[in-house]
Amino acid sequence: METTSFIRMILMLSLTPSLYTADSTFRNQTDQMSLFAFKDSITEDPLGALSSWNNSINLYRWHGVKCGRRHQRVVELDLRSQKLAGSISPFIGNLNFFRSIYLQDNRFQAAFGSLSKLTSLYLFSNNLHGTIPPFLGNLSLIQLLSLGQNNLEGTIPESIGYLTNLLLFGIGQNKISGTVPPSLYNISALEGLYLLNNQFTGSLPSDIGIMLPNLRRISVGGNQFTGRFPASFSNASGMTILVIPRSGLFGPVPVDLGRRMNDLSTLNLGFNNLGTGVAGDLSFVDSLTNCTKLEVLALVSNGFGGVLPNSITNLSTQLRSLALGRNQFVGNIPAGISNLVNLLQLGLESNRLSGSIPFNIGMLQNLQRLSLRGNRLSGSIPESIGNLTQIFELYLHYNNLTGSIPRSLENLTGLQNLSVSQQPWWFFT
DSSP: OOOOHHHHHHHHHHHOOOSSOSOHHHHHHHHHHHHHHHHHTEEEOTTOTTTTOSTTSOGGGSTTEEEOTTTOOEEEEEOTTSOOEEOOOGGGGGOTTOOEEEOOSSEESOOOOOOTTOOEEEOOSSOOEEEOOGGGGGOTTOOEEEOOSSEEESOOOGGGGGOTTOOEEEOOSSOOEEEOOGGGGGOTTOOEEEOOSSEEESOOOTTHHHHSTTOOEEEOOSSOOOSBOOGGGGGOTTOSEEEOOSSOOBOOOOTTTTTTOTTOOEEEOOSSBOOOSSTTTTTTHHHHTTOTTOOEEEOOSSOOEEEOOGGGGGSOTTOOEEEOOSSEEEEOOOGGGGGOTTOSEEEOOSSEEOSOOOGGGGGOTTOOEEEOOSSOOEEOOOGGGGGOTTOOEEEOOSSEEOSOOOGGGGGOTTOOEEEOOOOOGGGGO
């Protein structure tokens, strides 16, 4: 099988001899020549990002280049979002004091590896192909490794678990498959784990919240995981972002999920199988009232049932998005929903909610999108809807609403999408 471009480039780096001896007279020149080699490998530089890379300007003044104060050697290269295209010269491997490289949002066709002192490697959103080389596990000082949004295939090498200093591991939006190696979950220092939108199988460890005690951000949705939602997430007291949609997970969600997550800002568990369709499915929402920084709560399409708990009205006033659509909720919309004064989006569509639309919903004056379609709501559209002057999407169709459309809707000058079809919910089932 032909060696991939990703692996070939790293092999070249590992075997490339130094351009000069270790004599201090040539050390800075070694860095300069290595960067010239990097520049020569660039085929497109529409923004002129490398125009300052010439002999007339001191190395430490080159755009995107950072040198250490003590040795004046190159320690960082930051060329993110410069629309560069080309390949990455293997002579970058001669930058012996190199610590960090940021090349995300460009169009490079290969990547590299063996830099013994490297602590940060950002190659997010390029055009990388091939597999993740196992000898990335030799970068013992690496803390931040971001290879997301490329075209990488294959599996995660077991050797990634050797990176005991790793704080962030991001390989989302690739074509990586197989199971996640257990060694990855043994990196106790890990704070951020991004595996979203790949083809992973297997299940999340039941004790992941204990094995990764420092975990703050996890986004692993859009894979082919199976199994139960790990109850140990309740132990992840530092969690700020918990995003696991479209992962085939089963419930229940632990009732104390948010008890210790004081800094949680985003919880997205949409499009799983976490509910049973009966009362008590959302009992864990009570614990989310402790999450005073919560901004996004998405529980769409999980088969949750029962009535909406009143604790929803006591969620953080910082909440911006509440998405509870495509479940099996019954009963009324809690009048206290108006407490969530900073809501931008409210989605309760495709449930079995009944009763009337609360009049005080007009107090949500920051609301930009409201979807109540596909329920069993009755009565008239409240005049207070006209107070939602920031709204641009309003969906009230497929209910049992009666009466006329309020004239106050004339106040909604930014409204782009409005649907108030009077057909009852059962007409479309």
